[in-house]
Amino acid sequence: MHFAQYYLDCLSQASYLIGDQNTGRAVLVDPRRDIDEYLADAAAAGLRIELVIETHIHADFLSGHLEVARATGADIAFGEAAETGFPIRRLRDGERIYLGAEPGREPAAGPGPEPGTGPGSESGAELGPESAARPGTTVGSGVTLTVLATPGHTPESICLVVRENPEDAVPFGVLTGDTLFVGDVGRPDLLSTAGHSPHDMAVRLHHSLRTKLLTLPDATRIFPAHGAGSACGRSLSTETSSTIGDQRRLNYALQPMPQAEFVRLVTAEQPATPGYFAHDAALNRDGHPLRDPAPPAALTLDETLAARDEHGAVLLDCRPPAAYTRAHLAGSLHTSLDTRFAEYAGSVVTPGTPIVLLADPGTEAEARLRLARIGYDRVLGHLPDPARVLADAPQLTRRSHRLRIDELLGQLPLDPADGGQLIDVRNPAEYAAGALPGARNIPLAALPDRIGELDRDRPVVLYCRSGNRSVIAAALLEARGFDEVSDVAGGCGEVG
Numbered sequence: 001m002h003f004a005q006y007y008l009d010c011l012s013q014a015s016y017l018i019g020d021q022n023t024g025r026a027v028l029v030d031p032r033r034d035i036d037e038y039l040a041d042a043a044a045a046g047l048r049i050e051l052v053i054e055t056h057i058h059a060d061f062l063s064g065h066l067e068v069a070r071a072t073g074a075d076i077a078f079g080e081a082a083e084t085g086f087p088i089r090r091l092r093d094g095e096r097i098y099l100g101a102e103p104g105r106e107p108a109a110g111p112g113p114e115p116g117t118g119p120g121s122e123s124g125a126e127l128g129p130e131s132a133a134r135p136g137t138t139v140g141s142g143v144t145l146t147v148l149a150t151p152g153h154t155p156e157s158i159c160l161v162v163r164e165n166p167e168d169a170v171p172f173g174v175l176t177g178d179t180l181f182v183g184d185v186g187r188p189d190l191l192s193t194a195g196h197s198p199h200d201m202a203v204r205l206h207h208s209l210r211t212k213l214l215t216l217p218d219a220t221r222i223f224p225a226h227g228a229g230s231a232c233g234r235s236l237s238t239e240t241s242s243t244i245g246d247q248r249r250l251n252y253a254l255q256p257m258p259q260a261e262f263v264r265l266v267t268a269e270q271p272a273t274p275g276y277f278a279h280d281a282a283l284n285r286d287g288h289p290l291r292d293p294a295p296p297a298a299l300t301l302d303e304t305l306a307a308r309d310e311h312g313a314v315l316l317d318c319r320p321p322a323a324y325t326r327a328h329l330a331g332s333l334h335t336s337l338d339t340r341f342a343e344y345a346g347s348v349v350t351p352g353t354p355i356v357l358l359a360d361p362g363t364e365a366e367a368r369l370r371l372a373r374i375g376y377d378r379v380l381g382h383l384p385d386p387a388r389v390l391a392d393a394p395q396l397t398r399r400s401h402r403l404r405i406d407e408l409l410g411q412l413p414l415d416p417a418d419g420g421q422l423i424d425v426r427n428p429a430e431y432a433a434g435a436l437p438g439a440r441n442i443p444l445a446a447l448p449d450r451i452g453e454l455d456r457d458r459p460v461v462l463y464c465r466s467g468n469r470s471v472i473a474a475a476l477l478e479a480r481g482f483d484e485v486s487d488v489a490g491g492c493g494e495v496g
Contacts (some may be wrong), residue, residue: 003172
């Protein structure tokens with residue numbers, strides 16, 4: 001078996017290439033849009049990607065299933081409940097996908113299958129996830145995937161049990177998508193605007209975990225679709241794999257408890273949903289243009305300002321916070337390539353808005369790629385060497401106002417009668433664990449929709465744990481016309 005995990009730190013996102021080296025058949029699971037690494041690795045291993053499987057309709061990134069299908073001719077597969085705007089293969093609960101020899105067939109000779117002989121399968125109605133073959137049939141051999149329907153995070157969510165041979169009692173592992181993470185489970189509230197209540201989805205998630213995943217042997221390794229930092233869960237670990245046994249013992253959501261308590265736990269204090277999630281979910285469901293790999297065009301300062309003033313473009317400063325706060329174009333937004341760039345950009349830039357990048361020399365192509373990973377393709381160009389341009393145009397620049405934590409603490413608690421507004425832009429669970437006196441919680445991802453709660457005529461002080469989110473929030477308020485905005489450089493650490 002060939003098994004490879006691809007982990008993208010900036011989005012905390014994992015994808016998987018699984019193949020049978022005897023037949024050369026392979027599947028790619030939950031791919032991102034930039035697919036060259038997958039294709040190169042498959043070719044080096046003598047594998048042909050014949051099926052791209054999505055564990056669910058993703059909201060946090062724009063998946064690469066269309067790019068993979070165009071490049072390889074692979075079919076696209078989702079769980080049976082998925083509704084999409086393009087042709088898909090529907091995977092049924094209990095269905096087996098044979099990458100090795102199918103039942104009743106000899107293993108293919110040579111390095112790979114003949115064209116058009118994609119991975120075979122048998123319906124779960126005839127062969128369940130853990131059952132033996134029917135009398136009179138021949139059991140297949142080699143790498144086999146078993147589909148488990150596991151609704152809860154989304155209605156169409158599936159997990160994939162991976163075996164090196166179909167009769168193995170203990171699977172090699174299970175790809176758990178956004179159903180089960182290391183340290184957490186998938187959030188059930190992302191579809192609350194689509195007619196699925198968080199309560200009902202949490203009930204389905206409880207059932208999927210207990211009747212499907214927790215019936216697997218403890219030694220079964222789990223490989224989730226996300227890790228720490230992802231907004232798809234609340235308490236994800238930095239580990240990118242674990243075992244069913246370890247999660248049974250250590251994962252708070254898998255402890256013995258009544259269903260009602262599980263529902264309460266997994267629906268409480270979830271991270272604020274970044275604004276681009278609904279946009280990406282729609283594109284992943286309905287289809288989207290293929291990614292353009294070309295680097296962004298270079299623009300002059302006049303062209304950059306015209307893009308802003310005449311075409312409504314956002315000027316997105318991608319430099320490190322120290323460079324941005326020292327000098328930036330007035331009205332520009334900020335999120336550094338050194339942080340969770342795409343997620344934060346998707347939190348403060350409305351989907352579909354044209355963008356001009358202000359990036360350090362040599363980083364503009366990376367910035368465009370990361371934006372493409374969340375479906376932000378309207379990049380009009382970039383301003384080369386913005387630090388030099390800004391030095392030559394001081395009349396267009398602005399310097400951010402930042403406080404040290406000791407300076408802020410010396411002023412607390414802020415007296416509302418004096419006009420101060422102290423805003424904690426961390427997520428609800430972080431705020432609940434401890435906050436500065438007098439602080440209100442408006443998470444960064446919720447700030448664009450809640451700016452109306454702030455008084456433009458009163459000073460605003462923003463803080464987070466490390467200072468990354470607060471400087472992004474300060475840039476947003478400045479761009480929206482707030483004159484007296486400060487944030488805490490270096491953040492407040494673990495307050496409380």
